[in-house]
Amino acid sequence: MAGPAELLVVDNDFGGDPDGLVALAHILLRCSPDVTVMVTTSPLDPGLAEAAGADPLTTASQGAEIAGQLLELMGIKDVRVIVGAEAPGTxxxxxxxxxxxxxxxxxxxxxTTILCGGPLTNVAAALRLDPALSEKAALVWVGGTLADAERGEYNSDTDAASAAEVAASGMPLVRVPYEEYTQMTVAVDAVKNELAAASRVGSWLAERLLDVPPFVQLGSTLTLGDSVLVPFGPGPGPTGIAAEWGTVIHRQVDSAGLWRDLIRHLVGVR
Known part of the structure; x- marks a missing residue:
């Protein structure tokens, strides 16, 4: 019998905003067994890391540790978590x-499909190792703005050089800009009452979402920006989006539907 035909790489700065962990859990819950998943971790902007009280030299390692905790809690043993670059750049x-x-x-x-919710540091480095990767893999990236792929938004600004390298490589790309992912909001009350009550995994995710750094004031809603990657992963349900390579996503992500889908899946993993 042939092995899995598809590789899904989930690359993110898991040591930063916990929305990446919510997206990772949702992607894994939806994934079918004929897909092999690998998780890779990217760095935070050093200034942001310091403001949050994290060691700016080890944020990718910290991200790998917390992603590993999530996988352990979910009982997933066959997904590798691999540490990426500890600093942006080329x-x-x-x-x-x-x-x-x-x-x-x-x-x-x-x-191979790469779902990236952070800076493109690891993807650009992989392309330098093997330029033919641009013909073997396709990328869905949360980054840039509607007007500019390489600046004006956290992921693009953190590593503009890597964003430019990936864009120039010709790798098939779907981009989800700031204007789209900031619409992926959820009420804090829903996090407390729905996510936390769904399962042990949901409770763990809710704790991290509500544990904001000192410079952030918790309001009535939270932004789960990285969850816009979920519809592009292999999985069932009406929330999926077919990747049309070379496009920029706008007004296509069903945030309410994704939230309902997440809760439904989490209830099944008590």
Missing amino acids: GGDQVSAAARAIVEMSGRFER
Whole structure:
């Protein structure tokens, strides 16, 4: 019997905003068994890391640790979590274990899709290792604005050089800009009353969403921006979006439907 034909790489700065962890849990809950998933971690902007009280030199490692905690809580043992670059940029230090794993693993599968909710540091480094990756893999990236792919938004500004390299590579790309992902909001009361009550995993996610850093004031809603990646992962349900490569997503993500889908899946993993 043939092995899985598709590789799904989930790349994110899991040491930063916990919306990446919510998206990762949702993607894993929806994934069918014929897809192999690999998780890679990218760095935070050093200034943001310091403001949040984190070591700016180890944010990718911190992200790998917390993503591993989520997988353990979910009882998932067959998904690798690989540490990426600890700093943004396009130098030799960015050629990390994550970049090498993306190149090596993509060669084993008929299709590779990368869902990236952070800076494109690891993807750019993988392309420098193997420029042919642009023909083997396709990318869905949360980054940029409607007007500009390479600046004006956190993920693009954190590593503009990597964003430019990936854009120039010709890798098939669907981009979800600031104007779209900031519409992915949920009421704080829903986090407290629906997510926390759904399951142990939901409770763990809710705790992280509500534990905001000192410089953030918790209001009535939270933005789950990275959850816009979920519809592009392989999985069932009416919330899926077919990837049309070379497009910028606008007014297509069903935020309410995604939230209902997340809660429904979490209730099943008590």
